[in-house]
Amino acid sequence: MKNGSRLAALGGVFVAGALALSACGSDNNTGGTSASNAPSNVDCVKGTVNAAGASSQKNAIEEWKKLYAQACAGATLNYNPAGSGAGIQAFTAGQVAFAGSDSALDPEEAAKAQQRCQGNPAWNLPMVVGPVAVIYNLQGVDGLQLKPATLAAIFAGKITKWNDPKIAADNPDAQLPATDIKPIHRADESGTTENFTEYLGAVAKDEWKWEAEKKWPTEAGGQGAPKSDGVVTVLKQTQGGISYVEMSFAKKNSLQTAKIQNGAGEFVDVSEQSVGNALDGAKQVGQGNDLALELDYNAKTPGAYPIFLVTYEVVCSKGLPAEQAEFVKAFLKYTASEDGQKVLSNVGYAPLSPGLAAKVRTAVEALS
Amino acid sequence: MTSEIDVGSRAGVKGGGDIAGRRIGTGRRGDQVFALSARASGILLLAIMAAIGVFLVWRAIPALQANEANFLTEEEWNPNATPPVFGIAQLAFGTLMSSFLALLMATPVAIGIALFISFYAPRRLAAGLGYLVDLLAAVPSIVYGLWGLHYFNTKMDDVGRFLNEYFGWIPLFGGDSVGGRSLLTASVILAIMILPIISSITREVFLQVPNANVEAALALGATRWEVIKLAVLPFGRSGMISAAMLGLGRALGETIAVAMVLSTAAGISIHILKDGGNTIAANIANSFAEAGETGRGALIASGLVLFVITLVVNMTARAIVARRKEFV
Numbered sequence: 001m002k003n004g005s006r007l008a009a010l011g012g013v014f015v016a017g018a019l020a021l022s023a024c025g026s027d028n029n030t031g032g033t034s035a036s037n038a039p040s041n042v043d044c045v046k047g048t049v050n051a052a053g054a055s056s057q058k059n060a061i062e063e064w065k066k067l068y069a070q071a072c073a074g075a076t077l078n079y080n081p082a083g084s085g086a087g088i089q090a091f092t093a094g095q096v097a098f099a100g101s102d103s104a105l106d107p108e109e110a111a112k113a114q115q116r117c118q119g120n121p122a123w124n125l126p127m128v129v130g131p132v133a134v135i136y137n138l139q140g141v142d143g144l145q146l147k148p149a150t151l152a153a154i155f156a157g158k159i160t161k162w163n164d165p166k167i168a169a170d171n172p173d174a175q176l177p178a179t180d181i182k183p184i185h186r187a188d189e190s191g192t193t194e195n196f197t198e199y200l201g202a203v204a205k206d207e208w209k210w211e212a213e214k215k216w217p218t219e220a221g222g223q224g225a226p227k228s229d230g231v232v233t234v235l236k237q238t239q240g241g242i243s244y245v246e247m248s249f250a251k252k253n254s255l256q257t258a259k260i261q262n263g264a265g266e267f268v269d270v271s272e273q274s275v276g277n278a279l280d281g282a283k284q285v286g287q288g289n290d291l292a293l294e295l296d297y298n299a300k301t302p303g304a305y306p307i308f309l310v311t312y313e314v315v316c317s318k319g320l321p322a323e324q325a326e327f328v329k330a331f332l333k334y335t336a337s338e339d340g341q342k343v344l345s346n347v348g349y350a351p352l353s354p355g356l357a358a359k360v361r362t363a364v365e366a367l368s
Numbered sequence: 369m370t371s372e373i374d375v376g377s378r379a380g381v382k383g384g385g386d387i388a389g390r391r392i393g394t395g396r397r398g399d400q401v402f403a404l405s406a407r408a409s410g411i412l413l414l415a416i417m418a419a420i421g422v423f424l425v426w427r428a429i430p431a432l433q434a435n436e437a438n439f440l441t442e443e444e445w446n447p448n449a450t451p452p453v454f455g456i457a458q459l460a461f462g463t464l465m466s467s468f469l470a471l472l473m474a475t476p477v478a479i480g481i482a483l484f485i486s487f488y489a490p491r492r493l494a495a496g497l498g499y500l501v502d503l504l505a506a507v508p509s510i511v512y513g514l515w516g517l518h519y520f521n522t523k524m525d526d527v528g529r530f531l532n533e534y535f536g537w538i539p540l541f542g543g544d545s546v547g548g549r550s551l552l553t554a555s556v557i558l559a560i561m562i563l564p565i566i567s568s569i570t571r572e573v574f575l576q577v578p579n580a581n582v583e584a585a586l587a588l589g590a591t592r593w594e595v596i597k598l599a600v601l602p603f604g605r606s607g608m609i610s611a612a613m614l615g616l617g618r619a620l621g622e623t624i625a626v627a628m629v630l631s632t633a634a635g636i637s638i639h640i641l642k643d644g645g646n647t648i649a650a651n652i653a654n655s656f657a658e659a660g661e662t663g664r665g666a667l668i669a670s671g672l673v674l675f676v677i678t679l680v681v682n683m684t685a686r687a688i689v690a691r692r693k694e695f696v
Contacts, residue, residue, distance in 0.1 A: 055658065083658060180545070187632040189448065189658035211449075214658055218444050223549065223631030223643045226654055230517065230628065234549070237522050 042337075043330040044072035047323055052080040053087025053100030056191035057128040057311040059347045061100065064335050067343065077331060091314055092116045097324045098332075099314040102191055104285075104292035118319030123367075124292040124312040125360050127335055129350045131275040132196055132307040133250035134258040136242040137235050138162060138177070144258040145170045145267040148297075148306075151260065152204035154242060155183050157221040162240060170261075177240075184234055184243040187224030189214035195309040196244045202297040203306070244307075247271075248348025262306045263298035272350040274305035279353045282310075289317065289363035291356075308350070318368050329367045336360040424672040431665025439669065443635055445651060447666035448659060454666045456648070456673050461636045463647040463674065466551050466626065467619035469640070470558035475612045477559075478566035483596060485567075486574040498571065505564035513628030516557050521548035521629060528552065528641040543639030549631040551645040557625055562615035569614065573607030574600055606689040613685035620678055623649040648674045 051061075058081040065077040082090070084101040091099035092112040104124040105113055113122035134151065136144060141162075146154075150166050153159045159166055163176040186193050191214065198212030210217035216224065225234040228249045235241045235255065242258075247270050250257050259267035268274050281299035286292035297306050313335075315328060334340045341351035352360065432439055434452050442455020481501055485494045525548035532546040581599040590598060601608075626647050632654070633644025648670050656667060 083660065085660065182545075184631075187627075188654045189663075213446075213449060215446055215448065218446070218634040221633065223547075223633045225549075225631060226627055233517055234631070237548075 042068065042071050042334045042339075044075065045323075045327045045330040046072065046074035047327050048076040048078065049324055049327045049331075050078045050080070050096045051087075051098050051100065052082050052090045052096045053314075054084045054102045054191060054311050055081035056102055056130060056309060057100050057349075060128045060335075060344055060349055063343055063347050064331075064340060068331060068334055075327070075331075077327075088113075088314060091122075097320060097328050098316075101312050101314050102194065102309060104312055105314060113314065113316075116319075117316035120316060120318035121287075121290065123290045123315055123317050123363060124286055125315060125332065125336070125363055126291055126293055126310045126352060126356060127313050127332070127360065128311045128344065129275060129279060129352060130192075130195075130309045130311070130348070131247040131270050131272070131305065131350050132192055132199075132244055132309065133247045133255075133270040134242065134244050134260060134307070135232075135235055135250050135255040136258055137238055137256065138179070138240060141171075141174050141176060142256060143269075144174070144256065145261070146258050147261045148200070148203035149207050151258075152200045152207035154181055155185075155200065155220060155222065156207055157183065158207065170267075179240040182238050182241045183220075183222035184231055184238065184241050185216040185220075185222050185224050186228070186231060187216075187226045190228075191309065192228070192244065192246055196307065199297050199307045246348055247275075247350070260306055262300075262304050263296070264300045264302055264304070266302065268303060268305045270305050270307075272345060274303055275308045275350045276353040277301050278304035278306055278308060279310070279356055280304075282356075284359075289366050291359055291363060315367060317366070325368065329364060332364045332367070333361070336364050421672075421675065424668055424675060427665055428669035428672050429665075431662045432669055434662050435666070445646075445655075445666075448663040452662045452666065456670055458634070458636050459646055459648045459651050459670060460673060460677065462551065462630075462645045463620060463649070463677065465640065466555045466558055466645070466647055467616055469552070469555035470562060470619045471612060471616050473556065473559040474562050474566055474615060475608075478563050478611070478615070479570055479608060481563075481567045482570035482574055483600075485571055487592065487596060487600070498568070501567050502564050504560065505568075509561065509622060509625040510628075512557050512561055513625040516553065516625060516629035520557065521553050524548040524550070524553040524556070532641050539638055540640055543637065543642050545643060546641045547631070547643035549629060549643045551630070551640040551642075554626050554629050554645070554647075555640070557629055558619045558622055561622060561625065562618050565618060566611045566615040569611035570604065570608050573604040573611070576607075577603045609685060609689050613682060616681060616685075617678055620674065620681070621649055622647075623653045626650040627653040 058079070061077075061079045061081075065079065068077070069075050079100070080087075080090075080096075081100075084099075084103065087096070087099035088101055088105065088109055090096045092109065092115070094116055101124075105122060110122060114120065116122070134146065138144065146167070147170050150159065150170050153166065160181055161178055162181055163178045168174075168176055193216055194212055194214045197208070197210060197217070200208040201210065201212055210220060216222070223234075225231045228245045231243050231245055232249055232253050232255065235243050236253070249255075250270070257270055259269045261267050262278070278299050278301060281301035281304055282293040282295050284291055285294045292312070293310060295308075295310065299306065313332060315332070316325070318325075320328065336352075336357060338357075341357060344351050351357070431447060431452070435447070435454060436451040437444070437453045437455050439455050441457055442453065443458040445454045445459065446452070447454040481497075485498050485501075489497060528546045528548060528550060531541045532543075535541045577600050581603065582595055585595045585599045627650035630645055630647070630650060631643045632646045632651075633642070635644070637644060652667050652671060655663065659667060
């Protein structure tokens with residue numbers, strides 16, 4: 001019996017340890033929020049509204065809905081991070097009040113969405129910006145500089161040594177070792193992968209011939225690790241490794257980040273500021289309050305960091321049932337406000353640039 | 369099924385029940401109720417298995433119809449692409465390879481542990497040791513995964529390099545870009561995970577060895593090792609095989625630990641020290657969250673393959689056990 005109780009205690013330690021550890025294994029880093037973030041001047045609309053869409057903005061939406069509900073008791077938003085495609089489908093089918101999407105509606109989707117909105121156009125409102133950092137593990141080489149073509153060649157497996165002439169050409173001052181380059185990618189499907197591969201395809205067509213997809217292209221090679229946390233762990237263990245994660249993960253783990261050359265020929269490090277600069281260079285392709293953007297990965301804007309993702313909220317400009325429309329307007333008004341955007345830095349995203357945020361606020365005001 | 373035959377033959381010896389070993393008992397009420405409930409349990413199990421099978425087939429068919437590649441021979445897994453392209457070849461290879469290696473490593477150790485506990489260890493130590501080994505089974509697999517990801521694969525890195533350098537001439541240990549996140553590492557972790565189930569069942573089997581056999585062997589002047597060799601191991605053979613097969617079942621289906629340890633590089637490779645490889649279960653764990661309609665169907669189809677593999681492995685094991693039961 002004595003033996004038994006001791007074993008039970010030991011088992012308890014195991015279980016507690018497992019729980020504590022598995023808590024670390026999750027991909028949500030919704031930490032670091034405090035009561036001071038609770039918004040003070042928001043329009044309160046009570047009710048329950050459903051939304052669905054991109055999982056890349058899940059952490060932002062979760063944080064916003066929590067803070068919004070703190071300010072307005074009785075206001076509940078259910079966001080189902082089912083993916084952009086599923087979100088838009090649910091939106092056009094009339095199942096959700098708005099959708100989150102990694103890309104703006106294409107013409108066919110826009111037509112269906114207009115039908116759903118009783119003949120009124122649907123708008124794409126950029127709301128969340130996620131910078132993607134290129135991280136690496138190479139002792140003695142800080143501030144690695146990479147041209148897009150070099151970056152693409154590394155991830156395509158065409159450059160295999162760190163002292164390759166192409167890397168040396170980008171880094172005239174660095175002492176590059178002759179170690180193997182070990183590219184690491186996400187083993188699961190991920191919006192980060194989709195944006196990163198889209199960027200590579202846009203800026204380095206000769207080196208990167210694969211389509212932008214959530215799943216890493218098999219032929220590109222490299223080794224996979226599960227989720228952003230897994231990528232970070234493996235990178236830390238892998239001398240000569242290189243990978244990509246959302247900026248928050250790079251910052252939180254104090255990893256080496258590479259400076260990427262933008263369209264203006266500058267090597268720029270990833271930061272909220274440098275991504276904001278890039279966002280200012282994006283062209284609006286939507287009409288009026290439809291703020292669909294065309295991201296220019298070769299933007300010549302000075303100080304712009306080129307790899308990032310923008311996720312939209314797809315909403316009906318008019319035509320939602322009144323109580324839903326009221327809630328959506330009030331909620332998005334909060335998320336686009338300075339208070340709302342400030343929250344983003346805590347959960348790993350970058351705020352919209354002031355100019356764009358102002359446009360989004362105008363568009364939200366015009367919802368009815 | 370084995371137990372039914374067992375009971376039948378035993379009943380036959382005692383002179384009760386008929387030869388087929390079907391109808392046993394006295395025909396009294398208690399026996400009838402018990403027979404009924406036992407039969408109901410058996411049928412329920414079959415029904416559950418059939419339901420799982422039907423569900424897997426049902427959900428897999430649409431995805432398989434949309435598939436642009438040969439499901440059995442294609443190595444790539446990309447069911448959410450347009451058009452969907454996915455095949456089970458690499459996953460099935462990784463699953464069988466890692467489980468087989470795990471079994472190869474775990475079985476001798478598990479039998480060693482069982483022999484030590486049953487015949488060599490001091491009484492007090494034996495009980496504690498038995499508990500300790502069984503406790504390994506209580507560790508959640510995510511803990512093995514985290515341990516593997518954060519600690520063990522860095523250690524296996526050196527082991528892999530060593531094996532590659534000195535035993536690289538064996539194809540299994542050959543190849544370049546050796547690393548710690550390989551099929552070998554996954555196999556070692558799987559081996560640790562299946563150790564308790566094999567050792568505890570083997571232990572139970574060894575306890576069943578008739579004392580008369582052991583004492584007879586001792587009386588003939590056999591040493592302890594000879595007793596084990598002559599009386600214990602032959603008697604326990606079918607039990608040990610069954611135990612190993614149960615362990616194999618767990619290794620085949622293990623999800624999270626493998627998903628966390630393996631780096632998922634593409635392609636079938638016989639070089640087990642290379643970073644890479646993937647298994648059916650690990651792929652399901654990795655891909656499910658972001659999978660679309662077809663993707664989910666494809667994962668379920670892969671689950672169906674795992675189901676079939678497990679079934680075939682277990683049936684093979686049963687056949688082996690049935691052929692070698694001279695002692696039972």
